[in-house]
Amino acid sequence: MGGYSFCDLLERLDVKRVTKRFTLIGVAIGFFVWVIFLVVEVISKGEIVARGGLIELHRHSPSWWLIDTLPIIVGVAAYSIGRLHVLYLRARKQQSQEEQQRSKQLLRFAERLNQGELDAPADFDRDSELGKSILQLRDYLVKSRQEEKVRAEEEKQRSWFADGMAKFADILRLNNDNLEKLSYDIVSNLVKYLNANQGGFFLLEKSDPSDIHFTQTAAFAYDRKRLVRKRVEWGDGLIGACAYEKEPIFMTDIPDSYVSITSGLGGTNPHCLLVVPLVVEGDVQGVMEIASFSVLKDFERRFVEELSKAIALTIKGAKVNSHTAQLLEQSQYQAEQLKEQEEEMRHTIEMLHATQEESARKGVELSNFTESVNNTMVRAEYDISGKLLFANARFLAKMGYSHINEIQGKHISSFINKKDSRWFVKIWDELTKGGNHFEGDMKHVTKQGTDFWSMATYTCVRDQDGAVHKILFMGIDITELKKMSLDLESKVFALNSSAVTAEFDPSGAICSGNIKISAILGYPQNELVKMTVYDFFCPKNALAFRDIWSEVVHGHPQENQYQMVSKGGGERWLQGTFTAVYDMYNELSKVVFIANDITSQKRLELEEQQKNDQLLRQEVELQQKLEEIRAVKIRNEKTLEGAMDAIITINSEEKVELYNRAAEELFGYSKQEVIGQSITMLLPAAYKSLNSGDVIGYLKSEANRFKGARSEVTAADKWGNELSLLLTISEAQIGEDYTYTAFIQNISVELF
Template identity: 50%
Template sequence: TCALERKSIYLTEVPDNYLTITSGLGKANPRCILITPLIYNDKVHGIIELASFTPFEKYQIEFVERIGESIASTVASVKINLQTAQLLKESREQAKILAEQEEQMRQNMEELKATQEEAARQSEKFISFTNAVNHTLIRAEYLTDGTLIYANTKFLHKLGYSSNSEVEGKHISMFINKKDREWFDPLWDELAKGGKHFEGYMKHVTKQGQDLWTMATYTCIRREDGSVEKILFLAIDTTEQKKLSLDYEGQIQALNRSSIKAELHPEGRIASVNQLLLEALGYEEKDLVNKKMADFIYREDLDTFKAIWKNVLADMPYMGQIRIVAKDEEIKWFRCTFTAVMDMYGEVSKVIFIANDITNEKKMEFEAARQNEQLKLQEEKLRLAGEELTRKLEEARQEMKMQFREIEQIKIRNELTLEGALDAIITINEGGFIEFFNKAAEELWGIPKKDAIGKNVRMLFSEETIQNDEFVARYVEPGTNKIVGVRKEVTILGKDGVEKPVLMLLSEANVDNSYSYTAFIQNIEVELF
């Protein structure tokens, strides 16, 4: 009855067989019983029942009811905090917050037990509850037609109004964004008819036109005949948390558009994959989900993968390269990271796999290595030919010419290969002047090859980038040690003056103590619309 009516019950006539208070000195029936509901946000979270040999004083009943509100508020806060736990690092922070709240609730329970003799009377309960709600929650009351008839100070403050006269008598649509009316109006119509209460995130518009996000509830207040008298609105301001949540969601969406991503269960089964991974491997989602990741790892990398997985589950992230077998049996190279996500108990809840397909880069790397090996073999032939120079001078000259023609053909073939590459490729000499500028580079910078060849490479970057990015500064400055073999995200400057983010990998070539540097550049700019 106490929970259904949401009011304290104070009994001064207690049946003899209802309850017995027992101690080391004996046992006896109490003279009075106080039963108080724990209510917060118009929800009953529990019941407190106290028995006494002496009647409860007014201030004792009032104190019990206030403590009941505090306990209910604490319980509701714990529920809300558990529901709003978000993403990666927040899981540990939420665990800490939850532990602190549990400790606070435990302390409150101990305080309640230590001071239960100071409870208050039932007649003061409603006023005390209303004051507590107004102190902690945004509160307003509306007629069923949407007219606001009451707003507490917190409502006025949060929505940027200075007095009740600015809001009372106004329609609820005054506080709702036009874009949200499509889903809110049917919800309100259902509430006005006595439908199910609403509980969840709600966005209001302040007087200044700013968004106010709340964890809110709309509840019908009924008359004795069951008809709806008014609608009660209670809320907690969650604007900062919601903005942070939306920011995280935006970052995740951006990551899904730019990088390969998958989520894995701790035992190694694939929980989810994004579209980029499906496209890279040629599988459909049903081919991967709930399958073991190890089943798709290239057999020569399987032992390495098992060691990686063991370390990741021990909270040691992995960053490196791995080979995965695509649906068409092609071996795909990925530059990837495996990172464990911990739950509030410090246990692994899932593993995040983020990667970029570098298969083409590896093929180019292997081809470059093969060509370098060929050049070494040819250099050896030249050395041997030099030893016989005195005996076969003319023959050696002819042979040298043929070999130089072969080298030239290889160079031309390499340039033609690089010219058709999808990624931008630039070669500069020791002085920082551009010697090779392929078609993809022309498209990326918007600069014709003829305007780039022979020019200083500094023209491709802004002065701010050169000053602030060590990778770029070393690249454009003659006589400095370049950062080779490391793929870095840098910003380039197009002909139109617009800066773009790219991934850049630098390789070094030394021929007869003459150095050249080739940059492989991948455009990572994401077009959202």
């Protein structure tokens, strides 16, 4: 038709001209048929036609009257066909315009989705299959983006939480023998990890029950160490309140100068303040304080609160270990001194008894003996009423007097503490009646009111008639030794109160154990003394422990974490040391075990392991979700498979990835022939010689006229038939990869 499409023809011709042309053609065809009939009739009935002409023919064959109407009938039929044809073409044009408009709307919407505008309005037919598919794709992309944001944020928080716990677990393992350095490492790293501005660390000092307070052992602000030594009383300000309540305090509405009045940091005005107690098993170890110009998030506060438990446990363990080490060192030193003094005292007493026996036999040597005693021992004499008769120089010196006249005639009760007078009166009455002598540790009160301890002997002295006429006191100064002994006893009591202690003989049988080991392992004292050290371990661990015990009894202390079994079968973890103790002959006498219960800490470690396992499970779930996303992609491809328009997708290597059913019907190639092949196989013959990369290069160039616009092109199917097509190409980029999708509509029309 002169190179014009049907739509162009409709624009150039009106209905009258088309119907007129169709009518003339119909009349001509009818007349031509009439002529053919006439020729046939002439050939078959030539005599009739020759005699009478057409009139005779009509008379002889009446059907010719009907044949004569053929030009009119065919003309009327052609008129009707022409009119219907014009109306059909107009309807096709209107339908094509509407379809083109819908395709443009879908294309604009798809491009906006490709550009990330997932909230773009859907101004197209939502009831069409393609419209529904695109809306489902938009809904899926919106949901996927939201879920991905939530997952990414949760994963980021979990990773941050786990990294922080691991980081501070390493910090807590270091320098736990130096609390000041440990507290600075904790607060400085915590301020940096939280991106806060400043922090403080306060340890509770309660060695003196009458002076319980907090001491600031570390402060960190603006990436600098602050050399501050601050004291906070128990219950004062936020620090005291937090410790008293044993609950964190979080403030975001902080008035000017409020921090310097009630907080331990002083001087600044942050936007949020977090004060966290360091509590383990209900016992406050200290308080941490974090201030920031940005408000801490919930997961950051949870991290600090969770970390505070591990910090409190570490601080408690460090304090107990330090205190235990000091007590052990002091006890060993005092035990050695006590042994030496006991030996010296025993030797002196033996000399005293020998001297007394010798005195009875050798009265002539009494003065020499008395002089030697006065030089080495404290000595005094009382009458039976208790008045002082005599005191040697050592007695005067030890009791704080300068001359005998100051105390001569004083009653013995002046030198005895009122608290000791009741039991001493009974001893004195027995001595005055000639009873057995008294030997033992005796405390006297000096002139200055201090205590003088001696290893004393009170003996009655009889006259010639055998009657008691005076009481002799002799003693050896053990004041320092007694103080050390009492101090040792108090320290041992403190050790038994704060730590697990037990003593074993070299074979491993338990000799004694304090209340804490009974409480922790669940064995009463009467059962405990019947057990061996191996009974506290499961059979497998008991076998391994025999090697450890062999090292201990050979003089090698073993410090470790020991997994023991309580009476009820429960698992208990003790951190302690087995140490061999030797007697004065350097022979092994017993093994001492000093430990702390770390079961809670071990449980925290197990909980941390469980959290790591949970992270691994979540990673598996993420992989499953990725598989679901791939399944959705396949479902979308299957949805596009049913689209009315031909849809073809190629990758950046020009290979066909998607080739739907409509494309198979349009081009005649099956999916198996096309998928994975170069797109050039579907191009017209003039373009099949293109080099690899030419198609992608054109699609990426500015000359690409198909991107974002529908254009009319011609192509050929598998058998070489020419196709008129409307083509739109959409571009999608994922990372470095590009994909191009062609939406193709067949507009070829056959007139006849």
